[in-house]
Amino acid sequence: MVCFCFLVDQKSVVRRSKPVAGTCSRCRHGALVADMQTATRFCYIPFYWKSWKAIVCSFCGSILKSYNT
Numbered sequence: 001m002v003c004f005c006f007l008v009d010q011k012s013v014v015r016r017s018k019p020v021a022g023t024c025s026r027c028r029h030g031a032l033v034a035d036m037q038t039a040t041r042f043c044y045i046p047f048y049w050k051s052w053k054a055i056v057c058s059f060c061g062s063i064l065k066s067y068n069t
């Protein structure tokens with residue numbers, strides 16, 4: 001039996017964050033500026049890493065604004 005393994009996914013993690021002026025448009029909690037890192041994985045093995053900055057909500061985690069670096 002042949003096992004097809006075309007499982008590509010992306011996983012984002014927050015490397016560091018600090019409070020920034022601004023509030024979340026959804027829940028009105030404070031915003032954070034975060035250094036994000038996204039790993040693109042193939043069969044759960046990361047093969048590509050991308051670092052980027054984003055303004056995220058400290059409470060619900062929604063991304064309010066993102067910057068490509």
Ligand SMILES: [Zn+2]
Nearest residue numbers: 024027057060
């Ligand atoms: Zn929020």
